[in-house]
Amino acid sequence: MKLAITKEWFERRVKLEGDHEIAAGALARDPAPEAEASVASESIDAVRLAFGSLIESLRRRKGLTIEKLAERSEIDVADIVRIERDAHFRPEPRAVYRLAQAFDLPNKALQQLSGNTSAQPEMQEHALRFAARSGESPQKLSRDEKKALEEFVAYLARQ
Amino acid sequence: MAAELLDRIDELHLRAVETDWIPQIINHIRQLIDQGQPRQTWPQSWHWNWRDKVDRINGLLAFQTFAIMCEGQLQGLMQMNSARSLCRLPEQAGKHLAYVDYVETAPWNRPNIASKPRYRGVGITMIRAAIEHSRDLGFHGRIGLHSLPQSETFYANCGMTDLGIDGTYENLRYFEMTSSQADALSG
Known part of the structure; x- marks a missing residue:
């Protein structure tokens, strides 16, 4: 294809662009909060949110970085990041199984929390309570958060 | 600054998308x-994944693609599809056009994103390339695209003529260019 753009043409026409964005086509779309919020019809799944908070809290309690947890549980770093922070990311059952082993929790309960199997109403209730009591992104768990974590872990362990 | 328009996205460009x-x-x-x-207010569908995106661009290589490089860096990407759709504007309805997929x-x-954008002109250059591509295909500069909301202006x-929100394509606004509009812009 011949494309003879002269400097003169470019300088004249670039003004049309000004300070505007130029992206077109759905593929160019960013996962921006505003854009997604208007499109999303599904509500945030509290159980899955609790799963992310749980893994993050357990990891912090053990003093593990994401990288270290990834190494120990043989899960991709990116997957752990998304498990903790992306409520719509559905981890593979194998990854959930490895997390269950890493934190010594029943696999069945964690599969429910992760959304891989459906959670019983009682589980949903406990998960919701835990999600509501855990902080946004604590560097260190507060006493209340620790307590919430311990209670939830104790409940999970009985499953 | 000399920029280069390449009429094919290649592996190097995909890697640049991923790393840069x-x-x-x-x-x-x-x-x-x-x-x-x-x-709780985080993006509700935070399932966007960069690997998916690169894979999707990779899958588009069958179509006519363009990349703009400047100072060794990838500045812009475009993909054209000449078989996706026909013109919708009444005055040219049913005629072929070159559609800008992305x-x-x-x-x-x-x-x-950037408080001081580095290069301007990627958009206008790509639109000009799209027009020339349409001419090469014998479509006389007719092009169409779905603009993201922030790019409609x-x-x-x-x-281009604004044909309104297209409910069949993620509620994006559809724009179409006639051959005379193409002549005006490239002149």
Whole structure:
């Protein structure tokens, strides 16, 4: 294809662009909060949110970085990041199984929390309570958060 | 600054998307989130995945693709599809057009992300390339595209006709250019 753009043409026409964005086509779309919020019809799944908070809290309690947890549980770093922070990311059952082993929790309960199997109403209730009591992104768990974590872990362990 | 328009996206460009573009876009979104929005209001469909995106661009290589390089960096990407759809404007309805499937400029050129965009002109250059591609195909410069909401002013500025929100394509606004609009812009 011949494309003879002269400097003169470019300088004249670039003004049309000004300070505007130029992206077109759905593929160019960013996962921006505003854009997604208007499109999303599904509500945030509290159980899955609790799963992310749980893994993050357990990891912090053990003093593990994401990288270290990834190494120990043989899960991709990116997957752990998304498990903790992306409520719509559905981890593979194998990854959930490895997390269950890493934190010594029943696999069945964690599969429910992760959304891989459906959670019983009682589980949903406990998960919701835990999600509501855990902080946004604590560097260190507060006493209340620790307590919430311990209670939830104790409940999970009985499953 | 001399820029180069290449009429094919290749592996090198895809790698540049992965290593140069996407981390910046993700950082930008993280900043938005850090500006005090609680976890509960995080993007509800945060399933966007950079590997998917690169894979999808990879899958587009069957079509006519374009890349703009400047100073050794990837500045823009575009993909054209000449068989996707026909003209919708009444005056040219049913005629062939070259459809812009996807066009994007590097995050550092985007006013919404960079406080001081590095290069302007990726958009206008790509539109000109799209027009020339349409001419090469014998479509007389007729092009069509679905603009993202933040880019609608640009396509209107280019003289394209706004055919409104398209409910069949993610509620994006559809713009179409006639051959005379193409002549006006490229003249």
